Amino acid sequence: MIPTQMLKGVLDGCILAVIGRRETYGYEIAEMLRGYGFGRIAEGTVYPLLLRLERGGLIEATYRDSAAGPRRKYYRLTAQGQEALRAFWAHYRALSSAAEALWQDTEGKSDEQTH
Amino acid sequence: MIPTQMLKGVLDGCILAVIGRRETYGYEIAEMLRGYGFGRIAEGTVYPLLLRLERGGLIEATYRDSAAGPRRKYYRLTAQGQEALRAFWAHYRALSSAAEALWQDTEGKSDEQTH
DNA sequence: GTGATTATATTGTAATGCAAGGTATTGAAA
DNA sequence: TTTCAATACCTTGCATTACAATATAATCAC
Secondary structure, eight states, X not given: OOOHHHHXXXXXXXXXXXXXXXXXXXXXXXXXXXHHTSOOOOHHHHHHHHHHHHHTTSEEEEEEOOSSSSOXXXXXXXHHHHHHHHHHHHHHHHHHHHHHHHHHHHHXXXXXXXX | OOOXXXXXXXXXXXXXXXXXXXXXXXXXXXXXXXXXXXOOOOHHHHHHHHHHHHHTTXXXXXXXXXXXXXXXXXXXXXXXXXXXXXXXXXXXXXXXXXXXXXXXXXXXXXXXXXX
């Protein structure tokens, strides 16, 4: 299980990415994230985050009836949301590169100690 | 600049990694992280985090005089800290893989929309 | 002695994942 | 009919943590 703290500041971008693929709703987004390997993301996490993104103008929603259950709130990216998605991944890349560089050095050091 | 929220839950592991390379102190750790590309990590971030790791038994410290400035507090990993470092990277790998998989799909989708 | 650099530490704030709880719809089992 | 599971949305309050701001102090150049 990925620690909750490690998801902070990453989940919002990932949700933007999921919505960017195609229109979808909260319940399904949680399932998708699980499918991608993020682990079970609580509904108490997903829904507040979606509302935050909606209020921020990054996504917009339409309610639609479902054949099996209550109506769904389908989200799609706004132009602003697409821009935010790009910015998010640029930042993620920066973090990822830094972590990777650090990890390389750490591994080298472990080898020295082991051998 | 990497958003501060994105650093949450990552910084502690990165600091463990830096200390794992060799004994070092707070001020230098902040400089190293900057060198790796994490951006400027504030002192108000580094010192509380070091104290937290120390209290948690993941690192231990020795004060040493410096030739140019006040004394330094040198940290090194404990056995528990080395274990925590391994666990951290395992979790980071999981997050990284999930994000990468999601990003791949997103990129494909962008292509479709573009072409 | 004045400022710059080096160095550690504390306090309070803002952001956010999530547990816990609530509401409501559909369909199958009892 | 009642009950349960699965689906679907939302809110409240808590715990964690990066950081700005601030304080303290030692060394060295001017």
